[in-house]
Amino acid sequence: MTVMTAPPSDKAAIVDVKFPHKALVERLSPGGRYIDAATDVDSPWVPFGDNAAIKHLAFDVRQNLFSNILWVKAPGVIGTHFHRGTITMVCLEGSVRYLEYDWVATPGGLILETPGESHTLVTDHPQGCKLFGWMQGPIDFYDEDANLIDTTDVWWFINHYETYCREHGIAINPKLYL
Amino acid sequence: MASMKAPPSSAYEIVQVPELYGDLIRARGVEGTYVGAGEAESPWVPFGDNAAIRHLAFDVRENVYVNILWIKGPGVIGTHKHRGRVWAIGLEGSFRYLEYDWVCKPGEFITETPGTAHTLVTDDPNGMKALFHMQGANEFFDAEGNHVETLDVWWFMNHYETYCRENGIAINKQLYL
Numbered sequence: 001m002t003v004m005t006a007p008p009s010d011k012a013a014i015v016d017v018k019f020p021h022k023a024l025v026e027r028l029s030p031g032g033r034y035i036d037a038a039t040d041v042d043s044p045w046v047p048f049g050d051n052a053a054i055k056h057l058a059f060d061v062r063q064n065l066f067s068n069i070l071w072v073k074a075p076g077v078i079g080t081h082f083h084r085g086t087i088t089m090v091c092l093e094g095s096v097r098y099l100e101y102d103w104v105a106t107p108g109g110l111i112l113e114t115p116g117e118s119h120t121l122v123t124d125h126p127q128g129c130k131l132f133g134w135m136q137g138p139i140d141f142y143d144e145d146a147n148l149i150d151t152t153d154v155w156w157f158i159n160h161y162e163t164y165c166r167e168h169g170i171a172i173n174p175k176l177y178l
Numbered sequence: 179m180a181s182m183k184a185p186p187s188s189a190y191e192i193v194q195v196p197e198l199y200g201d202l203i204r205a206r207g208v209e210g211t212y213v214g215a216g217e218a219e220s221p222w223v224p225f226g227d228n229a230a231i232r233h234l235a236f237d238v239r240e241n242v243y244v245n246i247l248w249i250k251g252p253g254v255i256g257t258h259k260h261r262g263r264v265w266a267i268g269l270e271g272s273f274r275y276l277e278y279d280w281v282c283k284p285g286e287f288i289t290e291t292p293g294t295a296h297t298l299v300t301d302d303p304n305g306m307k308a309l310f311h312m313q314g315a316n317e318f319f320d321a322e323g324n325h326v327e328t329l330d331v332w333w334f335m336n337h338y339e340t341y342c343r344e345n346g347i348a349i350n351k352q353l354y355l
Contacts (some may be wrong), residue, residue, distance in 0.1 A: 005198075064261055064292035083259070084241055084315045084330050115241035116332050135242060137314045138261040140328070148325070149318075153261050154276060155293055 033175050037132075042173055046164040051076045051128070056161040058155050060178040065136045066157040072096070072128040078121035085137020094129035097122055103162035105131075118142075125172060211352040219350055220311065223341040228253045228305075231337040237355040241314050241327050242335040249305040260297035260315020266290075271306035274299055282308065295319075330333070 035057050036042040051073050059065040075119040091105040098119040105111055115166040138153040165172050192309050212242050213234050222230035235244040246269065268282040275296040282288050300306040316329040342349055
């Protein structure tokens with residue numbers, strides 16, 4: 001069996017790691033953070049069409065990276081879209097599939113998507129689905145005739161969040177901005 | 179002055195680095211690449227009448243592409259918008275963007291960030307060469323601001339492979355990360 005060479009520790013105590021550039025990190029690192037994704041305290045559900053909502057969790061404008069939970073509330077579709085970045089998603093509730101693939105994602109399942117793929121998201125589950133996503137780069141959306149209609153990226157997602165906050169008197173949460 | 183703690187070494191010899199996962203790395207890791215300066219290793223592929231691109235790397239997992247852009251005389255690369263990030267270093271001649279007040283000359287370094295759109299111009303009689311490391315989509319527009327085409331790693335790979343096919347040049351695997 002493989003064992004980790006780091007000594008096992010059952011001591012709930014902070015070890016002072018002697019990283020020599022701590023002052024630099026303190027001055028310049030955006031810092032890790034915790035975002036409460038289970039409630040609306042850190043980030044509200046922002047409507048996305050009639051049957052869906054998005055809870056925005058993180059924005060990184062340097063990498064065009066955005067993280068959120070997509071909630072499709074009942075059986076429905078997110079139309080065909082094309083990715084130019086890499087997507088990591090975890091199914092949290094319900095189930096979801098793509099018309100292009102033969103699998104169905106259920107809670108706990110992991111979905112990876114790579115640049116150059118296009119696909120059509122469908123949930124057949126009576127309660128729809130909730131999907132946690134960690135996404136990089138633009139997503140191109142098309143109409144039925146394959147005309148490009150809209151390209152969403154970190155700016156679209158920030159605007160989606162901020163517009164809703166402004167319209168509902170909700171304070172912008174600086175924690176969402178990496 | 180800050181100094182490195184690693185001992186200075188003047189020995190021309192490989193030190194065996196302890197590696198717990200050497201077998202795994204050899205079996206599943208990806209080797210670094212080397213692309214020499216010659217056209218046999220990567221040709222100048224025409225990009226319009228006044229420019230050429232020398233492709234150096236494609237990473238389809240990250241939508242990353244690295245190349246040298248050569249504009250052969252005074253000219254323009256029309257307004258385009260980035261949705262990923264760009265790092266570049268000037269190699270020859272000079273270039274600037276109509277949107278900014280700097281001019282990038284050999285040895286000088288620039289970055290471009292997601293969301294920025296700009297228009298590349300070279301006024302140098304000999305044009306310019308610069309190394310670009312780009313991630314993600316690169317959108318081009320016509321004079322009325324209509325979106326015309328989006329370039330990404332697949333476009334650049336196709337640009338390289340089409341030219342190689344048409345000219346009987348072997349595809350260089352070193353370009354594919």
